[in-house]
Structure formats: C-alpha cells, structure tokens
Amino acid sequence: MTMIRLEGVSKRYGAVVALDKSDLAVDKGEFVTLLGSSGSGKTTLLNVIAGMIAPTTGRVLVDGEDITSLPPNRRNLGMVFQNYALLPHMTIFENIAFPLRIRGVSNAEIRKRVMDVLDIIRLPQIAQRKPRELSGGQQQRVSLARCIVYNPSLILMDEPLGALDRRLREQMQVEIKKIQTESGITMLYVTHDQEEALSMSDRIVLMDNGKILQIGSPSDLYFRPKSLFAATFLGMSNILRGRFTTASGGGICLPGGEEIRLSSETPMTGEIGCAMVRPENVKLAGPDAQPNTNEVVGELVMSVMLGGITNHHVELADGTRLIAQEQTRIDRAPPLRGERIRLRWEASDTIGLPE
Amino acid sequence: MTMIRLEGVSKRYGAVVALDKSDLAVDKGEFVTLLGSSGSGKTTLLNVIAGMIAPTTGRVLVDGEDITSLPPNRRNLGMVFQNYALLPHMTIFENIAFPLRIRGVSNAEIRKRVMDVLDIIRLPQIAQRKPRELSGGQQQRVSLARCIVYNPSLILMDEPLGALDRRLREQMQVEIKKIQTESGITMLYVTHDQEEALSMSDRIVLMDNGKILQIGSPSDLYFRPKSLFAATFLGMSNILRGRFTTASGGGICLPGGEEIRLSSETPMTGEIGCAMVRPENVKLAGPDAQPNTNEVVGELVMSVMLGGITNHHVELADGTRLIAQEQTRIDRAPPLRGERIRLRWEASDTIGLPE
Amino acid sequence: MAIFLAPLWSVLRQSLFDPNFTLNGYSEIIESHLFIKILYNTLQISLTAAFVTLIVGYPIAYHLSRQSPRRRALLLILVMLPFWTSILVKSYAFMVILGQDGIINTVLYSVGLPKIQLLYNRTGVIIGTVHFLVPFVLFPIMTSLLGQNPDLARAAQIMGASRLRIFLRITLPLSLPGVAAGGLLALVQTFGFFITTALLGGRGDLMMANLIDLYTREILNWNLASAVAVTLLALSGGIIFALGRVRGGMSAFGQAA
Amino acid sequence: QRARAADDQLIVASFGGGWAASMTEAFHKPFTEATGIKVVVTDGADLAKAKAQVHAGNIEWDIVELATGWLSAGARENLWEKIDPTIVDTSDAVPGTQHENAIGHCTYSSGLAWNAAKFADGKHPTDWQGFWDVKAFPGRRGLLTRVTSNLEFALMADGVDPKKLYPLDVERAFKSLDKIKPHVTNWIGAMPQTVSLLQNNECDFVSSAAGRIFIAKKQGIPLGYSNEGVLIETGRVAVLKGTKKRDLAMKHLAFMMRPDRQAHFATLTGYPPVKLEGIRLMSPELKSQSPDPASPKNALNDEFWWEPNLLALTKRFKEWQLV
C-alpha cells in the first residue's frame, strides 16, 4: 500500500537545480534509503516531504491525499536533522520530551519514555545537560531519540548516524531497524554510507546531481547496477572499457585485444561500453595458475591493508587501474610493488554497462 | 623530532571528565589519528592543542616550548571544525580567502590558490554562494579547503570527512594524504571511522571515555590490540571467554570444554580471559572438512550480505555469537538459518586478551 | 491598531484642516527659510548624535558581551544610570563637569592647556543627547553580539587572525543588525528631542521638535505644528528606508572587500 | 475620582513646585479654612491642554494659572470664562493688571541679574543700556531664548522710553539686538538655568525673573538683581470655559483678590500684590526689593500687543538667532 507518493517534484534555487523532476513511491512500513553523493539532493528531497521546502513543481501525496501545501506540523511525521536542530535553551530531557508535551502525554509517561530512549541511544546519564555540553555524536543521538520517542507514522532521517563510530553506528542501526520492524513505521532514511544503505534498506533510491538514478532492492543495486554511476557508487568496482561483441553470448573486447566475457548478453553490440567486476571477485593468480577467460596482466602499484581486507591496486598496460581484494594474511609475504601480477575472475561476476 | 607534546593534559567540566590526564607526542610530518567512540574526548583533546580550551591540568609543548597559554592565533595551525564554522556572512570564496588575507597574500595569488583548493574539494562552481546555500557535505569540504589553503605547519581536523559518501571520502582521503606527504605538514586527525584511521595514519591514538587507551601503528592496533576495547573497536572481532591455560605455548579453555590455541603465550595462566579472532579469519567448514584445533560448532542465526562480503552470524551452545566473514557469491546457495555450522580458524590468528 | 491610528490620523487631520481644508501649514513650511534651516540643523544634530552614540555604545556593548552573566548584570547597572536622572538635574551636573569652571576645564587649566567650551554649543547638545541615547543602542548591539556562534571567532583565531581582524571581519559584520537597530532607535529619538537642545545648546541649536513644541503649547497653532510633524514623519520615514538601503549596501561592500 | 466630582471642590491647574506651594499657602489653604471648599492643585498648567479640554468638551480644570501670553492666546481660542464683577472685586488695583477674562493677583518682573560675589557694585550693569554696553561692563551675557521681553529690553537699551514701548518698533528692536548678539554667550532655554549659570560662573549677566532670584538669594546664593529697567507682568488666574463650578471658581478668585492674602503671598515669593492696599501691607524691606511699576525706568508688559504678532515675531526671532 503506497504511503507517500512524489509526482514530478523538483526544486530550484535560482540557477541551481537542487532536485530535478522526480517520482517516488514508498509503501507503508517500508524502509527506503536515499543514497547519493554530497550535494545530490537528498536533504532537499527529504525537506520537500517534511514540508519545510515548497517544491518548485510537482505534488506530494500521503495516502493518496495531496499534502503539498500542508504545513509541517499537520503531517504527523518525525525527522532527524543533519545539523541536529536541538533546542539550545532546553535540557536534553526537555528536548526529547518536547514532542510528547505537544501531544499532551502525562508527566509520568513522559519520564518513562524519555528514559527509555535515552537508554536506547546509550546516554542515560546526560538528561540534565544542555545540548552545547555534548559532543557532536552525542547531539546526533539525542536528535535521533527525540524523533523516535513519539512514534510518528513516518520518520525522515537525514544522516542520523553520520557522526558515530562504526560500533555505535551498528548498534544504532540495529535499534532503528528494530523499532521500524516492530512498530511498522515507514522510514525514509538518508545516508552517504553504502554499507548502511545495503544492510538496512528494503529499497534504495540512488541519487546523483539532483536526479534519481535507480530505485531497487540492495542486491538489485549491487549486482545489477543500471549505470556506471550506480556500479561505481555502491562498493568498489573495476571498470574495463572496450567494445561490445556478441561472440558466444556476450563479451567485451578491450583495447589490448583481451576478450572479457559477460554474465549476460548485451544488445549493444559494436558499441563502446564497460565491463564491471567487483574487486572481491578478482583474484591474484599465482605464477603457476592456468590461463582463464577473464584474465588481465598488470603491475602492482600498491597494497593497502584495511583491517581484515587488503586491496591490491594493479595498473594495466593501457593505464586502467584494477583492484583485487583479498583477505589479509600476516603469515604470508604480500606481493611487492612493481611486481607483474595476473588478475582473473569469473564471467558470471562480470556485468556489461553502457558508457 | 617531536613537534607537539602533551604532558598530563586533562579537562573537566564540573563533574564530567571530558579528558583524563593524557600524554601524547607527535613527530614533525607525522599523520596521527585520534580514534574513539562518540564522546570519548577527541574534540576536547584537539581543542586543547588548538588553544580553544584551557586544560584543567597539564602542559602543551610545541617544539619544546610551552604554549599552554598562547592564544590560538599565535600557534600557526589550521583546524577543520566538526560543525564547519563557516562565516555565514561571507561567500565561499571569501571564507577560503580569509586566512590568506590575514597573511597579506596578494589578490591574484589568493584567486589562484582559492580556485585550486576548490578544485581539490571538487566544488569549483560554488565560489560565489553563501554557506547556507550549500549541502552539509559541501560545507564540510569548504571547511577543509579553508584549512589547507594556507599550509599551516600543523593541521587539526575534526572529522573532516564525516558527512561525505564513501567515494568522495576516499578521494578526499587521497587528497589530504597527498597534501600531507608532499608538504610535510603534521596532521592530527579525528575520525570515528576505523577504516579511515587504518588507511591514513602513521599512528593511531585510541581513545575511550576521556582516556588514551593505546597508541600505535595501524597494524599494531589491528593485530596486536592491548585490550578488549581496542580489539572490539577496530574492526569486527569474535570474542570467546574462558580460562587461560599454558598447555603447549598458550591457550584458553572455553566453558564448553573446547581448547582454543593462541598465537602467543599468555602470562595470565589460570585467569579468566578472552580469545579474539577476526571474522575474516573464521571459515565455515564444510560438513566433510577435517577437524581442526581451533574449532567450534554453532547454529546459523543469520547471514548479512554487505556488498562484496557476507557475514554469517553463528550462535554457540553457551550463547556466544561469532561472525564468520566470507566473500559474497551469488552462484552458490547460502547456508540456511538454523543450520548447524562448524567454524574454524588458525591459532596464529588468535590473540589472548585480559578480560 | 486603533490607538496607533488615532494619533497619526488626528495629526494628519490637524495639518490639513483649520477648521476648513487648508494647505497653509505646508506652504508655510516649504516657503520658509527658517524651516529649511532648522530641518538642516535637525538632520545634522540627529545624525551626528546617532553616529557618536554608536561609537560610544559599541565598545561598551562589546565589553559587556565578553563578561560573565553575573558581571554583566553588575555593569549594566552603570549603563542604566543615566535613565534615572532627570534631564534638568543632569544639565546641572553637566555644568559641574563640563562648564568653564567645571572639572574637565579645571584639569586642563591646571596642566597648562587652554579651556575649551564644551557646553552651550553643538558639542553640548551632542554630549547631552549621546548620554541619554547610549543605553538604547547598547542593548540591541549586545544582543546580537551575544547571539553569535563563538566557534566562528575561534575558527578565525586559529587561522591566525588577530583580535582586531576578527572584530572587523567577523564580530562587527555579524552584529550589524544590532547596530542598525540601535542606530535607528537613537536616530529616531533625536528627532523628537528638544529639552536637551534647549538646555545644553547654543544660539544655532534649534531643532524641529523645539518649533513644534512652541507652536503646540504657546502659540496654539496646531495646524502648523501638525504640518511640521507630518513633514518630520515623512522625513524620518525616508531616512529609515535609505538606511535600509545602506545596510544592504554595507553587506555588499563586505563581500567585495 | 468620585470625590473630585463633588461640588465642594475646586481644581486648580498650577505651574507646580515652589510656586504652587506658595499659592496654596497664601490662597488655597486659607480659602478652604474659610469656606470648607477643598482646593486640589494639579501640577503643570498648560495652555495646549486647556485648549484640548475645551475642544473635547471634557473639562477637568476649574481654575488655571496663566503664564505670559496665555491670556490673550486663550482669549483668541475662547478658553476663558468672563470674570463675574458681581462676585470678584477688581477695584483698587495697579492699573493694567485686570482683564475681563482673568484676574491679576500679583505682579512679577523680568530684569537683569548678576553674580554678586564676583561683581562689586559699580562693576555690573544695572539697566539694559548697561547690559548693551560691552565696553563699560565686559563679561559674558545670557538672554532667554524667546522673542517676548527680549524686544522690550532691546528697545529700552536703545533709549526708548519704558512707558512708551508699545506698539513695539520691531525693526529698531532687532537692530538693537544685532548689536548685542555677538556678546551673548548663552541663550538660555529654561528659567531655572539663569540661576545655575550665574552660580557656576558660566555667565556674568543674564536676564532672569525677580521671583527666581528672590528665592535663590533666600538660599544664600550671592546674586544681584536690578529693580531698574524691568519688564513688569501680571500674574493671572482665569476660569476655564465650560466648568460646572463657575460660581465657586469666581468665589475663589474673589478670595485671591484679598489684599492680606496677596501681601502674604509676597512675603513667600517676593511677588508684590496688585491691590494697592496689599502693597501698603508689605514690609518696607520687601517693598524696597520689589520693582516699582510706577518708576519711569520700568515698563509694563502688554500682552495684547503681542498676541497677533507672536507667531510672526517668533519666527523672525528664531531666524535671527540662527544666522
């Protein structure tokens, strides 16, 4: 059942198009994430739904009703702001209690509910402080608490976990997800973190430059990106440019003459395009490994250890850089800089994309 | 050569200890990261060095000179603020030009340098806008630009990339690192992102609850954590509680009777402690695999796909949860929820830690 | 609303009816040399006084804004003192301080400097007016200073800005709304001043309000008085609009600099 | 409030301060004692407010003390009740002090004052010719910043017979004023300032009011005041048009015409009575300090000459002041 529907919504500031004409439908109880680079229009889109920005064109419908010109306080929604927007003159307790007081909740009930959410955000001891006496991440969590405390039917969150470390972030993700599934709240969630989007969302709305590029489930977006942007934005990707061929199913011919086989046929035979393969699917072949269909040779530029994973950056003869991701081992000597390396991967992991 | 030295620096706000007595030395040209959870005192530590907060106790020395009571403008350093601190009444151009004007740089030179950093932060077209006309991430980048434009000898950055998406963040990381290595600037960098800390730093200062817990190189901290907190904060970790034994080198005996072998000997024989192993080192053993020294059996709770990686959460008989990380495959059916799973890993990947 | 309209309306009506419709009041103003001259005087005195008040008031406001709330409250006592003393008594006090045998001149004389005439001329008017107006500009400025995000000044300081530059480029521009409000309050009030000019001014220090007072209370020519008042109102309205422009222009200037 | 509406009460609008205290002492209190009628004195008599009351038909004051020029200006606006000769006895008074719209109950004068501590006798001017003579009497001069009385002083200084001032020769007066203008260091805005300026050595010779100097001298401030070349005016009281207590007010006016009351008032303020009988009741010492209306060197103010000319002359005077 569709809860929110945006029809042809756009927003311009003078010459700047903050949000291009966009359509979007969110179902009741769904968790939808807006994912996009900085300045792509995520906050703008959220603000249009919240009623804080009047769209230049288009309509916003909730439950089929046009609410484009309804003031924010009559939309019964909650929002976590990117800049927190805590009331500086109130204590944390009063900040969180504020929406409850608006709703005429009894004092005892307010006490209980505020204390509960303070536990959820793991800050039970700060109730009596003022916002400016908190660290950045603490303020962000309070902003989150203030939003979930009154169970609005729709919650908009603008990077609610942006200032938190991974551990806390993951705990908060779990809490948010729990609240959302348990109470069936619809959530529209802005993040710039792909992992967060992938792990939390029912659907992801991928945005760039004021436009919605693709809407789909996390695995849709990760494994079936429709554009180079989607492919490169979600997770790391290796891109090989070439010309599409149809020889036996689908493939791409690289400038160096190597033929890369794709997972599916391509309708764009003869045109310039790309093959995309995720770094985790690219293997360093030992010097003694058998030749493979999808295989290229290059020179190791560097190896970067990222905790459990190490990325090997390899530069091909034509200057293309590929990354092969392996699990980190300390017991084994890493390959040396400048070493010649053979990279290989399966055709089933390779996706053809238009340029 | 030590550039900054903190000696017994602490900061209290009434009953709140924002920063406990801390010592720290940073060498010239070094890139040191303060890593810690929200509210751990990172911003406080930075502000003490910047001279914006007077420490309750202790001294700050730069090049051996005590600057504890020197005003900020005489310390010749740069800082990126967590809340950006852009001047609302100036255009972006003027914001970035501000430190140059202070230094009496000529107009032509200012133009050039401002335009250069605007390119670095990938916002060449916004020079004439006011801060409030930018998105959160754009403001953050401008704040970064304003700091690097005048090449101070020491730069303090408080989560300068916190509001950026991964792609942009990685680009910015590369730019910052480039600037730092090329010009030999000393950098003190606050982040809550472990990966960022691991990939950028010469050394990491791990903080919790106002205390410095461990200082060391990235691989020191990742592979040789000195505490449970360090182990669990940097990357995911599996913790198995038990009693240390000395049988053949070092090991720990789990409540279920399994003996887990450690990578090194433990001096705490007989005491309660933990064995830590990183998820990426834990393998799902097929039903036909050989028994192994470090091996436990549990039930699959869930599998979470995070792009290139899938995490399998397994619960042991005593309730302990372990995570095994594998590369994601779409061609292979994932294990089912509730399935009995054998997990195994190498003794060399196992670290013993005090409780 | 009615109580706002009433006085204005009655003034406008008085200026046009006496008791029949007439434009005599206005034609007299336009033709008269005296009015033009006094108008010029009024503008000169008002603008100077407002300007000097801002110059005197701003440092005090700045100083106050840097104090802890407790000390600020204490210092505010001093600032509010002029309010409690009637202008006539104050004019006497000014005579004791600034007169020819007053404290200042005695000091000047004793160190061998010539005495200066501080009262019963333009200087006297400005001093008296400024003394009354300082508290009015002080509060708006202080409010806008206190409302500033302290991180901005700190950020500038870290970038190496001296106190002076921080003040000129950040604190001052950000406090301009307060300065404008204070300046407006000061300016607009001086249009209505007459006792101060009468008590501390010299021969040439006549203001519109003196004239209006005279016509209203002694000559009972309310028609003319109202016409002068309406002219004054139109004038000050014009100035406020112009000031609004200047303020816009000032921030534009800030961008260019 | 209700009490004020009572019939046995009069409201007198007064200038207030020490003046009002003396009026109460000399006239109102004895009147109340004699008749049982209460007199409420309200501060700040003001012509504009009187006019506003009559215009709005909202009469609040019964009796108004009149300052210079009010009688004539108010008469033009028709603000005053006619004095009822059947109740008020205005005979046996100094000539020119009574009027059909108001009684005069005292005279006061403006003239020349100086700092007696600084200037011994002979060192200061005693009349307007002397005041104008800057060579004989060097010093800083102060004049009140209003057209009335200044024109008269200028004419007297120029040698016009004080008894034949009116109608004023305006051109001659301004010419005479031109001569003294460069030497006037203070244009004084308020009467009380005349005393403080002398007292604090801001000014050497000023035009002031006799009563003002009288009170200041009583406080021991060393001042001198000349009884020559003074401009004598009448202190008047009128009944506001439309008051419901006209008869009662007339009765009080009649009481104020009593010579003994006026003589009492003179001892308090230095303002001599208008009733000739009252003048006779004054102590010789007080009499010697008071200007004599009959002296050929003193002038009597004619506010009815002023009335039609005031607006134009005020304008001219201010203009003259400005250049």
Add this chain to the structure above:
Amino acid sequence: MGYVFLILPTLIVVPLSFNAGTELSFPPTSFSLAQYRTYFFESNWWEATVLSFWVGIATMMLSLVLGVPAAYALVRADFPGKKILTLFLLSPILVPVIVVALGVYLYFASIGIKGVALPIVLGHTLIAMPFVVITAMAGMQNVDRNLEVASQIMGAGRLLIFYKVTLPLLRPAIVAGALFSFLISFDEVVIAYFVGRAGFSTLPVKMFGSIQWEISPVIAAISTLLTLLSLGVCLLVAATAKDE
C-alpha cells in the same frame, strides 16, 4: 571610558541630593536629609512614584504582549507592504511626543476612555512598543530558523513554537525591550501629563512641575533613590544569574 561618561553625571547628582535648602549647589554647602524628608512626606511625591511604577509595569506588559508578536510576524511572515507596516508601527516615536500626546488626548476624549492610569498606559504603550519591536526584530536575527522548523515537524503549532522555542531564544532581546518600555514610561512627561487627570500625577509630571521655576534638589534626591533602587534590582539579578 564609556562607563565613566555614563556614570559621571550621576556621581555629581548624588552629593547634590544631600544639600539643604531649595537650590542646587555643587559642591554641597551642607549635609542634610531634608530633600529625602520632603520626598517621603510632602506633597504626594510618594504617591506619584507608586503611580509611575504601576503605569510603567503595565506599559511594559502591554508593549511586550503587542510588540513581540508583531516583531515576530514582521520578521517571519512575508507579505506585501511589510516595510510600510514596519514604518507605521514605528511612527509614534518618529513624531515628537507632544504631537502624539495631543492626538491621544483628543482621541481618548472622543471615545470617552476614563480612569486614571489606563489612558496613560495606552499612551505610553504607543511610544514604548516601537522600542520593543525594534529590539525584538534585531533579536530575531539570532534565532535559528531551523529550530522552529524542527519543532513544527514534531507537530508543534505556530503558537506553541512561538512560546516554547522562539520566546526563550529571544529572551535577551525581550529583557532589553521590557527594560526600555518600563523606563520610557517611567521617564515620560508629556503624554502622562496630557492624558493624566488632575491630582494623579506620575513622578515625571510632578518633577516637571517642580522645575518650571526652580530646580528643586528633591529631584536630585529622587534621582539618587532611583539609582539606588536600580542598583538593588540589578544586584539581585546578578546574584541569581548563573555564572556559566
């Protein structure tokens, strides 16, 4: 420097008030409390002071109640003629007060508003409100729009936002406005005199009455007392203010 300029005249006035007699003189020639005696026990000085206080407080309340919402509307709302309306609200202080007083008087007389204090309070509100409006408008510049919007999204209505969010953030400006409106009323002569009734003078009207002829040192005593009073109030405020 600035402080000295502001307080010096008061420092002169205080000794003046301890002089005996009915003339000002500095330096004082004698020491007596005669002026204070006069003030407390003679010719209704005390009653005038009390009336002035009540009028001042009522004016303050009324100016705030009308002026702060007006300023809020002028800054936040966007409608044509905003500038004209602003000017209109400010007009009472642009016109010399004597003219306003006349207008108010004639108007009240015509609609028959009676009572002692009410007309004065209304008249004072007229000239005090512009001060409240201007200070509050300047204060609004420091109120983050985002906070109001955030509250609105949480479901707060305009009124609630105004009371719970805007007003507290405006507090310094409101305090200043309140102080101004009180002082303006407490200091005002002409209107209080015009619309006031016989026998019920405010303190300034009474003082004005007593300075037509002479500057009575009682006034110096009053100034001194008021100074002391304000000193007391401010010390109280200072004692209760939190040191942050």
